[in-house]
Amino acid sequence: MTASRASRLTLPSLLAAAALSLAACSSPEPQATIPPEAGAVPSSPVATPEATASTPALPDPTCENIIGEASFTELEGQGWEYEQEPFLLADEEISAGVMCTWTNPAEPGGNILQFGWAPLTAAEAESTQEALESDGWIREDDGDGAFLTEDPAFALTVDEAGYGITYYFGEGYVQVADTKANLAIVERR
Template identity: 70%
Template sequence: MTRRHTPLALATGSAMILMLLAGCSAPEPAETAPPEAVPSSPVATPEATASEPALPDPTCENIIREASLEELQSQGWEYQQGPFMIGEMQIDAGVSCTWTNAAEPGGNILQFGWAPLTAAETTDAERTLESQGWIREEGDGGVYLTEDPSFALNIDADGYGVTYFFGDGYAQVADVKQGLVVIERR
């Protein structure tokens, strides 16, 4: 098979060969410092980076998933908001929510809570709960501390009662461990 080259292709190819040959015959440049690296994409600087918006203060309506909030409210559940407590330690920036449905017999109660914690507060809280007989479990991204099931008022299908989850910079609490999935990780 014979290839036919157009005059443009021949001219372009010839120009390319000439450029390559010219590069070969050029004298060697004197040693100089290498040029500074130029980023291939823009690099964000502190001035150019938009700051993340601050999260709103935690409330009973924004610490749980929106679908869960809507489901509870549609079924007549109401909440009472209070301070986030770990034993006797109150975390002022946190919130604890007790949900009840007066129309349901038996007085079912759900509890969800969230609070920001420093590393020192987390260490103190974990030690306090463990000294009171709470059961520690390491988990993905944090630590679970669950009340002794023999003293729990309610337990989930896996046998867990009130459970705290300590993540990086925050804590969550629910009346049963399975309830923690309803809480948003902020």
């Protein structure tokens, strides 16, 4: 715009131009919508966040993925090796689970670490817990599940608190370690 033309613009003409510019940016008038007929079904389903949101499925449990990567790397770095076996719970095999026995071949007759994880239904968890308790296992409940640990008088290995082999029953799963303290290494939930 030239200087002479800009000087001819007055305040009312500037306000009118601004109003026209704002009107061009505003949203159009809402249009009336026709309500759907009673009982009409939409032609395509509408997704809701609840219907589409899901937790990614966990991979099948293995000795490589039931403990944290750092723990796995540390054990291997120190020369420990594992043997992967089916998960046994009160003499019942849970085929979808895994039991991992870690040993260090450089230490014959040395320490053994055990970690395990398996999916479990509520009914299976209840019946197994009852069976373990009737065999003398000691129960401790926490806010999210239950620990069942062997009687320390019969334990081959115990942690600093005196716990030997311990199962933890959470919602939909059970995990086990050679001591209650070592349950912290099992990360799969």
